[in-house]
Amino acid sequence: MDDLDVTGMMNDLRRRLKPYDDPRRKISDMPENGMKKEDILGQLRKYAETENEPWKHGMVSGAVYHGGDELLDFLEKVYHIYSQSNPLHPDIWPSLTKMENEIVAMSSGIMNGGESVRGSVTSGGTESILLAMKTYRDYYRSVKGISEPEIILPTSAHAAFLKACDYFCMKPVFVELDHEFRVDVEKVREAVNHNTVAIVGSAPSFPYGIIDPIEELSRIAAEHNIGMHVDACLGGFVIPWAEKLGYHTGKFDFSLPGVTSISMDTHKYGFGPKGTSVLLYRNSDLFQQQIYANGTWQGGIYFTPTMAGSRPGYPIVAAWAVMMIMGRKGYMESSRKILETGKFIKEGIRKIPGISILGDPLWVIAMSSEKGGAYRIMDIMGKKGWMLSGLANPPAFHIALTMRQTYPGVREKFLEDLRSSVEEASMGSRSEAGMAPVYGMASALPEEQVSFFLKNIVEWLYSQ
Numbered sequence: 001m002d003d004l005d006v007t008g009m010m011n012d013l014r015r016r017l018k019p020y021d022d023p024r025r026k027i028s029d030m031p032e033n034g035m036k037k038e039d040i041l042g043q044l045r046k047y048a049e050t051e052n053e054p055w056k057h058g059m060v061s062g063a064v065y066h067g068g069d070e071l072l073d074f075l076e077k078v079y080h081i082y083s084q085s086n087p088l089h090p091d092i093w094p095s096l097t098k099m100e101n102e103i104v105a106m107s108s109g110i111m112n113g114g115e116s117v118r119g120s121v122t123s124g125g126t127e128s129i130l131l132a133m134k135t136y137r138d139y140y141r142s143v144k145g146i147s148e149p150e151i152i153l154p155t156s157a158h159a160a161f162l163k164a165c166d167y168f169c170m171k172p173v174f175v176e177l178d179h180e181f182r183v184d185v186e187k188v189r190e191a192v193n194h195n196t197v198a199i200v201g202s203a204p205s206f207p208y209g210i211i212d213p214i215e216e217l218s219r220i221a222a223e224h225n226i227g228m229h230v231d232a233c234l235g236g237f238v239i240p241w242a243e244k245l246g247y248h249t250g251k252f253d254f255s256l257p258g259v260t261s262i263s264m265d266t267h268k269y270g271f272g273p274k275g276t277s278v279l280l281y282r283n284s285d286l287f288q289q290q291i292y293a294n295g296t297w298q299g300g301i302y303f304t305p306t307m308a309g310s311r312p313g314y315p316i317v318a319a320w321a322v323m324m325i326m327g328r329k330g331y332m333e334s335s336r337k338i339l340e341t342g343k344f345i346k347e348g349i350r351k352i353p354g355i356s357i358l359g360d361p362l363w364v365i366a367m368s369s370e371k372g373g374a375y376r377i378m379d380i381m382g383k384k385g386w387m388l389s390g391l392a393n394p395p396a397f398h399i400a401l402t403m404r405q406t407y408p409g410v411r412e413k414f415l416e417d418l419r420s421s422v423e424e425a426s427m428g429s430r431s432e433a434g435m436a437p438v439y440g441m442a443s444a445l446p447e448e449q450v451s452f453f454l455k456n457i458v459e460w461l462y463s464q
């Protein structure tokens with residue numbers, strides 16, 4: 001890696017991530033006199049106008065999962081009613097606990113959970129995963145005396161599981177994927193030992209959109225009396241309807257006796273605003289381990305089901321409200337549109353020489369290029385306005401299809417741009433925009449230097 005590469009990359013990153021870096025407009029100190037409301041709103045509108053364009057046109061992978069005007073208008077009204085609420089105070093806002101319980105019940109219902117299922121709403125997929133892993137650590141410490149807990153993770157499991165291992169001093173035990181990008185079940189079986197507290201399977205995985213063999217994994221978990229967490233953060237509001245719509249998914253929920261917890265994100269395909277996910281446990285013994293309760297604090301009796309103390313009530317109410325207006329039929333319909341778009345795009349990609357789909361996903365579609373030019377293709381797509389997600393090991397990128405890509409003309413444009421990007425990349429077009437160079441750079445560094453490199457980028461991002 002020479003200096004020139006780094007300078008070029010940082011300049012590209014600056015254009016993309018710090019476009020407002022004009023020193024004359026920097027705010028480094030609080031204004032003496034408050035600004036006028038109209039001026040503040042004007043400034044915000046200016047930012048949002050530019051930044052909302054890409055997702056509104058369906059050119060962003062994931063990120064905004066619905067974004068329809070009518071839904072957004074409705075959510076604004078909900079915000080207006082519940083903007084000040086905080087579930088930390090169930091005595092002031094008992095309706096929040098009621099709605100949170102109803103979200104858990106509705107989610108459990110679509111996951112074939114029974115009466116014994118317990119759970120809560122968290123701030124997002126990562127918090128659901130962190131809490132589930134902490135729960136398994138504490139539960140198996142209490143029932144089996146495990147003091148050096150290990151979690152078995154497919155290499156495709158979300159980074160949040162590694163974060164959990166980091167935060168809660170647990171050991172991640174990685175298991176490779178098979179040629180279909182599903183975790184290798186036999187290797188999972190071999191990885192179980194007396195310290196294992198949980199096996200993880202994704203439905204589907206973030207990088208490849210592929211559903212792990214949950215049925216087999218849950219069998220192994222049940223045989224060894226250990227936890228089995230299904231990460232349905234991405235798929236929780238799509239997969240329950242996929243089979244009925246004619247797509248093969250296999251069983252993945254509480255109908256499998258070995259599945260002991262499930263995370264599913266209301267703020268992704270549940271179409272709620274950002275800030276909610278649902279974490280479900282098969283029974284209250286597990287849920288008990290998630291709860292923090294303290295009766296001796298000088299500040300009084302204190303208890304929280306999740307990590308935060310005060311929590312915004314609005315996202316919970318909004319997630320509840322969206323579930324109520326969508327209903328099962330609404331989610332079936334959104335899933336139908338998204339899955340059909342996935343089918344169309346997969347068929348289209350298969351006709352483009354020089355690029356291939358990793359495995360056989362449904363609607364989160366990862367691509368790589370035989371000639372190793374995946375990041376270059378992603379980069380050229382970036383120049384055409386597409387904001388896709390880079391993947392590593394192997395170098396690849398994906399598009400997570402949302403409602404935004406189901407609008408007329410978007411899927412055709414994606415395929416047209418992908419075809420021309422693959423052609424341009426094969427002609428040796430240089431990598432020079434967006435996040436692609438960071439992926440390229442990270443993949444070129446020795447493993448032990450990658451997190452140092454990324455931490456420096458984050459520090460740069462969070463400094464004025």
Ligand SMILES: Cc1ncc(COP(=O)(O)O)c(C=O)c1O
Pocket residue numbers: 124125126127129158160202204205206231232233234265277
């Ligand atoms: C499969 C999966 N799990 C977990 C997460 C983490 O979710 P969040 O970003 O809401 O924390 C994601 C995010 O995309 C995901 O795709």
